[in-house]
Amino acid sequence: MEFSSKLLENAVYEMSQLPGIGKRTALRLVLHLLKQPEERTELLAHALLKLKSEVNFCKNCHNISDTEVCEICANPKRDETLVCVVEDIRDVMAIENTSQYNGLYHVLGGKISPMEGVGPQDLNIASLVKKVRDGTIKELILALSSTMEGDTTNFYIYKQLEGLEVTTSTIARGISVGDELEYADEVTLGRSIINRVPFESSMKAN
Amino acid sequence: MEFSSKLLENAVYEMSQLPGIGKRTALRLVLHLLKQPEERTELLAHALLKLKSEVNFCKNCHNISDTEVCEICANPKRDETLVCVVEDIRDVMAIENTSQYNGLYHVLGGKISPMEGVGPQDLNIASLVKKVRDGTIKELILALSSTMEGDTTNFYIYKQLEGLEVTTSTIARGISVGDELEYADEVTLGRSIINRVPFESSMKAN
Numbered sequence: 001m002e003f004s005s006k007l008l009e010n011a012v013y014e015m016s017q018l019p020g021i022g023k024r025t026a027l028r029l030v031l032h033l034l035k036q037p038e039e040r041t042e043l044l045a046h047a048l049l050k051l052k053s054e055v056n057f058c059k060n061c062h063n064i065s066d067t068e069v070c071e072i073c074a075n076p077k078r079d080e081t082l083v084c085v086v087e088d089i090r091d092v093m094a095i096e097n098t099s100q101y102n103g104l105y106h107v108l109g110g111k112i113s114p115m116e117g118v119g120p121q122d123l124n125i126a127s128l129v130k131k132v133r134d135g136t137i138k139e140l141i142l143a144l145s146s147t148m149e150g151d152t153t154n155f156y157i158y159k160q161l162e163g164l165e166v167t168t169s170t171i172a173r174g175i176s177v178g179d180e181l182e183y184a185d186e187v188t189l190g191r192s193i194i195n196r197v198p199f200e201s202s203m204k205a206n
Numbered sequence: 207m208e209f210s211s212k213l214l215e216n217a218v219y220e221m222s223q224l225p226g227i228g229k230r231t232a233l234r235l236v237l238h239l240l241k242q243p244e245e246r247t248e249l250l251a252h253a254l255l256k257l258k259s260e261v262n263f264c265k266n267c268h269n270i271s272d273t274e275v276c277e278i279c280a281n282p283k284r285d286e287t288l289v290c291v292v293e294d295i296r297d298v299m300a301i302e303n304t305s306q307y308n309g310l311y312h313v314l315g316g317k318i319s320p321m322e323g324v325g326p327q328d329l330n331i332a333s334l335v336k337k338v339r340d341g342t343i344k345e346l347i348l349a350l351s352s353t354m355e356g357d358t359t360n361f362y363i364y365k366q367l368e369g370l371e372v373t374t375s376t377i378a379r380g381i382s383v384g385d386e387l388e389y390a391d392e393v394t395l396g397r398s399i400i401n402r403v404p405f406e407s408s409m410k411a412n
Contacts, residue, residue, distance in 0.1 A: 002299060018239070019234070029227075038259070040223065044224075047220040070210055
């Protein structure tokens with residue numbers, strides 16, 4: 001792509017560094033900003049800079065928060081003996097959306113992935129083990145995605161907790177509510193048969 | 207979507223104001239920036255701000271340019287009697303890519319679109335008419351997209367030029383090179399039959 005302006009080329013290059021944004025999309029976004037009033041660009045740029053420089057993570061669960069301890073951790077109505085371990089804050093938002101969970105969270109900040117150079121020391125695992133050792137947590141729900149990296153991370157955490165008094169569980173895998181059995185992949189369908197639940201408890205959930 | 211942080215919510219909101227970027231994508235992009243070193247965000251923000259505040263449009267053709275007159279207009283080898291009228295600078299880049307055009311450009315900056323509140327006075331049409339009136343231009347190629355807005359704009363420009371000594375042409379519409387006839391829409395196929403070209407001249411183009 002040949003640009004008639006270095007300034008434009010530079011802006012497009014930086015925009016195209018974002019994941020899923022190619023050069024063409026980046027050019028479209030940058031030209032859109034050029035057509036908008038100057039405030040739009042300033043608002044965007046300053047919102048990003050402010051977030052990056054002032055962002056704060058809850059010192060308890062590592063969720064993004066404007067306060068030292070996030071609203072969830074600070075809420076006395078939540079069950080502090082139950083902790084759900086998730087990969088990132090999008091998972092917290094997704095679970096909060098269900099209104100089915102009343103415990104706390106622990107945000108790891110990623111998954112162990114040797115391919116991408118992410119080891120256990122890059123994640124918030126040590127602080128999780130320390131929290132468990134301190135003793136208030138009774139159950140830990142490992143809610144990482146069921147990929148190889150997710151499984152590795154689950155297993156690593158499980159190993160770290162050996163000998164400590166805590167129940168570990170993982171979220172149920174199975175056919176999505178509303179999905180047809182015939183289109184489900186066999187691994188998921190197999191798991192949903194092995195981990196079948198009493199009919200009465202499935203009634204209660206609805 | 208419920209955010210645990212106002213700073214995050216604000217950054218996601220500003221990002222989602224870009225065309226084609228929804229809230230979920232915006233969140234993904236912002237979280238990506240948060241994981242990257244601080245320079246990434248700064249480079250992006252400053253590139254956008256610098257472009258917006260220092261952007262310059264060629265005083266002749268309104269293409270984005272770092273110099274007062276863009277490289278194309280300043281090139282003495284280009285044919286200044288031939289001007290191609292396009293919607294925006296992406297069209298200039300696309301035509302330049304073909305290496306088949308040796309004239310100059312005139313970037314309108316959009317199309318007449320009453321639905322979006324864009325009238326002739328919002329586009330670089332007056333300066334085009336003035337350029338034609340000044341007399342060096344012999345042929346004007348109207349290369350706007352063949353939508354209702356494009357056709358309206360073409361017609362408006364055509365009307366403005368009435369009585370002036372200039373040939374107006376438009377780019378050929380037809381079946382794309384390599385496309386199968388049976389899958390072409392009938393309007394395009396119809397136009398390509400009406401505007402058929404001598405076989406010898408189609409040989410020359412290859």
